[in-house]
Amino acid sequence: xxxxxxxxxxxxxxxxxxxxxxxxxxxxxxxxxxxxxxxxxxxxxxxxxxxxxxxxxxxxxxxxxxxxxxxxxxxxxxxxxxxxxxxxxxxxxxxxxxxxxxxxxxxxxxxxxxxxxxxxxxxxxxxxxxxxxxxxxxxxxxxxxxxxxxxxxxxxxxxxxxxxxxxxxxxxxxxxxxxxxxxxxxxxxxxxxxxxxxxxxxxxxxxxxxxxxxxxxxxxxxxxxxxxxxxxxxxxxxxxxxxxxxxxxxxxxxxxxxxxxxxxxxxxxxxxxxxxxxxxxxxxxxxxxxxxxxxxxxxxxxxxxxxxxxxxxxxxxxxxxxxxxxxxxxxxxxxxxxxxxxxxxxxxxxxxxxxxxxxxxxxxxxxxxxxxxxxxxxxxxxxxxxxxxxxxxxxxxxxxxxxxxxxxxxxxxxxxxxxxxxxxxxxxxxxxxxxxxxxxxxxxxxxxxxxxxxxxxxxxxxxxxxxxxxxxxxxxxxxxxxxxxxxxxxxxxxxxxxxxxxxxxxxxxxxxxxxxxxxxxxxxxxxxxxxxxxxxxxxxxxxxxxxxxxxxxxxxxx
Numbered sequence: 001x002x003x004x005x006x007x008x009x010x011x012x013x014x015x016x017x018x019x020x021x022x023x024x025x026x027x028x029x030x031x032x033x034x035x036x037x038x039x040x041x042x043x044x045x046x047x048x049x050x051x052x053x054x055x056x057x058x059x060x061x062x063x064x065x066x067x068x069x070x071x072x073x074x075x076x077x078x079x080x081x082x083x084x085x086x087x088x089x090x091x092x093x094x095x096x097x098x099x100x101x102x103x104x105x106x107x108x109x110x111x112x113x114x115x116x117x118x119x120x121x122x123x124x125x126x127x128x129x130x131x132x133x134x135x136x137x138x139x140x141x142x143x144x145x146x147x148x149x150x151x152x153x154x155x156x157x158x159x160x161x162x163x164x165x166x167x168x169x170x171x172x173x174x175x176x177x178x179x180x181x182x183x184x185x186x187x188x189x190x191x192x193x194x195x196x197x198x199x200x201x202x203x204x205x206x207x208x209x210x211x212x213x214x215x216x217x218x219x220x221x222x223x224x225x226x227x228x229x230x231x232x233x234x235x236x237x238x239x240x241x242x243x244x245x246x247x248x249x250x251x252x253x254x255x256x257x258x259x260x261x262x263x264x265x266x267x268x269x270x271x272x273x274x275x276x277x278x279x280x281x282x283x284x285x286x287x288x289x290x291x292x293x294x295x296x297x298x299x300x301x302x303x304x305x306x307x308x309x310x311x312x313x314x315x316x317x318x319x320x321x322x323x324x325x326x327x328x329x330x331x332x333x334x335x336x337x338x339x340x341x342x343x344x345x346x347x348x349x350x351x352x353x354x355x356x357x358x359x360x361x362x363x364x365x366x367x368x369x370x371x372x373x374x375x376x377x378x379x380x381x382x383x384x385x386x387x388x389x390x391x392x393x394x395x396x397x398x399x400x401x402x403x404x405x406x407x408x409x410x411x412x413x414x415x416x417x418x419x420x421x422x423x424x425x426x427x428x429x430x431x432x433x434x435x436x437x438x439x440x441x442x443x444x445x446x447x448x449x450x451x452x453x454x455x456x457x458x459x460x461x462x463x464x465x466x467x468x469x470x471x472x473x474x475x476x477x478x479x480x481x482x483x484x485x486x487x488x489x490x491x492x493x494x495x496x497x498x499x500x501x502x503x504x505x506x507x508x509x510x511x512x513x514x515x516x517x518x519x520x521x522x523x524x525x526x527x528x529x530x531x532x533x534x535x536x537x538x539x540x541x542x543x544x545x546x547x548x549x550x551x552x553x554x555x556x557x558x
Contacts, residue, residue: 038094038095039061039094039095040060040095042095043057043091043095043097044057047097047447048445048447049089049097049099049444049446049447049450052087052088052089052099052444053084053085053087053088053089054080054084054088054089054090055080055083055084055088055090057091058090058091061093061094062093063090063091063092063093063094063095063096064076064090064091064092065092065093068090068453069244069537072535073429073430073457073535073537073541074429074430074455074456074457074458077090077100077430077453077455077458078455078457078458078461080100081100081102081455081458086101086102086103087099087100087101087102087103087106087442087444088100090453092451096451097450097451098432098450098451098452098453099441099446099450099451099452099453100452100453100454100455101441101442101452102455102458102459102462103442104486104489105442106441106442107454107459107489107492108488108489109441110433110441110452110454111433111454111495111496111497111498111499112488112496112497112498114439115497115498115499116140116141116144116145116436116498117435117436117437117439118433118434118435118436118439118452119140119141119433119434119436120138120140120431120432120433120434121432121433121434121451122434123247123250123251124431124432125138126138126250126255126256126259127243127246127247127250127539128362128539129256129260130246130250130256130259130260130263130295131234131246131358131362131539132358132359132361132362132363132539133354133355133356133357133358133359133362134260134355135147135352135355135356135358135359136148136151136356136359136502137359137362137363144498144499145498147352148498148502150335150338151335151356151502152502153334153338154331154334154335154338155331155502155503155505155506157505159329159331159334160405160505160506160509161405162329163211163329163330163506164404164405164408164509164513166207166210166211167207167211167509167510167513168402168513169206169210170203170204170206170207170210170220171203171207171513171514171517172402172517173203173206173220173221174199174200174202174203174220174514174517175517175518175521177199177220178194178199178521178522178551179521179553181194181551182551182552182553188552188553189552190550190552191523191525191550191551191552191553192550192551193527193548193549193550193551194548194549194550194551195546195547195548196373196376196546196547196548196549196551197369197373197542197543197546197547198546199220200369200372200373200376200514201232201235201365201369202219202220202223202228202232203220203514204365204368204369204372204510204514205217205219205228205231205232205365205369206218206219206220206228207510208360208361208364208365208368209227209228210330211330211331211506212330212331212332212360212364213305213309213330213331213332213357213360214309214328214330214332214333215227215305215330219232226297226301227297227298227301229294230294230295230297230298230301231294231298231361231365233290233294234291234294234295234298235366235369237287237290237291238536238538238539238540239536239538239544242287242291242538243538243539245288246259262292263291263292263295263296263299264296264299265296266296266300268292268296269289269290269291269292269293269294269295269296270289270293271289272285272288272289272292272293273286273289273290273293275289298357298358298361299354299358302354302357302358303354305332305357306332306336306350306353306354306357309332309333309335309336310336310339310340310350310353312327312328312333312336313327313333313336313337313339313340314340316337317337317340322341331360332353332356332357332360335353335356336353339353360503362539363501363503364503364506364507366427366539366540367427367428367507367540368427368507368510368511369542370425370427370540370541370542371421371422371425371427371507371511372511372514372515373542373543373546373547374421374424374425374542374543375417375418375421375425375511375515376518376524376547376549377533377543377547377549378420378421378424378425378473379515379519379524380524380525380526380549381473381526382473383525385417385473385475386519386523386524388413389413389414389417389515389519390519390520390554392411392412392413392414393411393414393515393516393517393519393520394520394554394556396408396411396516396520397516397517397520398556403513403516403517405509408509408512408513408516409509411512411516412479413475414512414515414516415478415512416475416476416477416478416479417475417515418508418511418512418515419475419478419491419508420473420474420475420477420478421511422491422493422494422508423460423461423491423493424457424460424461424471424473425541426456426457426460426492426493426541427493427540427541427542428456428493428539428540428541429455429456429457429537429541430453430454430455430456430457430537431454431456431495432451432452432453432454433451433452433454434449434450434451434452435447435448435449435450435452436448454492456492456493456495459489459490459492460490460491460492460493462490464484465482465484465485465486465490466482466485466490467482519554520554520556521553521554522551522552522553522554523551523552523553523554524549524550524551525549525550525551525552526549526550527548527549527550533547
């Protein structure tokens with residue numbers, strides 16, 4: 001009589017040695033052995049980096065990753081480099097080795113001299129690609145170099161100056177909104193507590209949409225405008241836990257291809273949300289549905305904007321107006337016109353042009369919004385700095401209600417203040433590279449596949465460059481830079497080399513205008529003497545849950 005015990009049948013199946021069973025067991029055994037070797041044995045006993053200084057291995061599976069992603073941005077690596085030296089190794093997840101170099105010569109080799117030997121790791125490239133477009137941020141080698149040369153003219157200073165008036169409408173709109181809130185509060189002496197980042201983010205979104213796309217959102221006054229609403233939703237989904245989810249999905253076989261396909265289908269987000277409501281699935285599935293829904297909407301609007309820009313560019317060309325300065329001067333219009341230039345050695349296809357919309361939104365808006373949040377926090381914490389900055393900005397605005405491009409560019413203390421914010425509060429406090437081939441850095445052999453952690457914040461605050469007060473907020477330091485200061489390497493907020501930020505000057509000018517108008521019109525104070533801010537570092541580093549401060553109207557000096 002056959003044994004009906006399920007465990008007995010399972011054991012019999014496992015111990016049956018047919019050729020197919022033997023092959024399956026062999027494959028499983030090979031993969032298991034490889035997993036054990038790479039995760040537990042290689043780094044400890046065989047890696048050429050095993051004697052490199054650095055902290056212990058940490059968690060048996062996650063390594064030192066929890067400390068890197070959960071602590072204050074950059075704090076773990078800063079502590080390790082202070083303890084173990086300027087070149088260290090630490091363990092990532094699943095036995096992945098990460099190395100970190102602080103010496104300028106080593107950083108120059110990685111970022112400037114040989115940037116395409118050290119590209120972004122695949123997980124980082126796909127994370128940026130999904131959230132900020134597969135364009136300038138993700139391309140490498142000759143394709144990246146050609147695209148960068150093609151795009152550089154659109155960021156020329158002359159266009160920055162021509163676009164400057166477009167900043168003023170949204171900034172003035174934000175100032176009026178805050179003035180109205182103070183009037184409603186009715187107590188000019190005490191002022192009122194306002195959550196500031198929501199309005200600032202809307203203002204900066206209106207600016208980037210106008211200057212980059214020639215697209216009027218007015219998200220400040222119309223929170224349900226489709227592009228603004230979707231992008232704000234996507235930004236609110238950014239946290240370490242959700243980034244971990246996306247990275248895990250992207251690490252699956254065909255994960256990147258599935259995600260790229262899913263965000264361009266209207267039904268995927270709706271389907272996920274329907275399952276949430278029908279089956280009572282948890283928050284994770286709900287946020288996945290929101291992500292897919294709003295990524296689809298942003299992609300759809302991007303395609304529509306691009307089609308409009310290409311049609312406008314073709315009309316100009318048919319009318320004989322082939323100069324870049326003809327017609328609209330927003331960045332997307334400039335790129336669309338350049339893409340039709342028959343004499344251009346580089347041809348940007350529609351897919352790549354479309355990707356730049358997400359790139360400009362992600363790199364052009366979110367980083368600036370994070371920087372402005374920290375700028376307001378530093379003002380509230382340093383009333384002496386705020387008073388000095390206010391005096392300069394009110395002097396500028398005493399001539400005219402709106403500053404000019406030249407006035408903002410030449411405002412010395414405003415420049416110092418913004419640069420100090422960028423030094424101590426870089427929107428992207430760290431980045432990563434990977435050795436694509438066996439390499440030698442600082443005389444040390446670096447095997448192919450080794451991840452290189454670049455701690456922007458740590459580099460920005462090195463005491464042997466900036467002095468013992470390197471971690472203190474002191475804008476005056478920019479009047480007398482230390483002799484150890486290196487104009488390329490001492491401030492890595494915008495990276496350096498082939499992958500440096502092409503929109504750096506635009507971002508800095510946006511921050512200057514907004515800081516100038518805010519501090520001239522309002523006093524910014526902490527809500528209480530013991531107020532603290534918890535930060536979160538996902539794609540960008542920003543105050544967790546926004547930033548609330550007490551605002552009061554200023555007194556204008558005569």
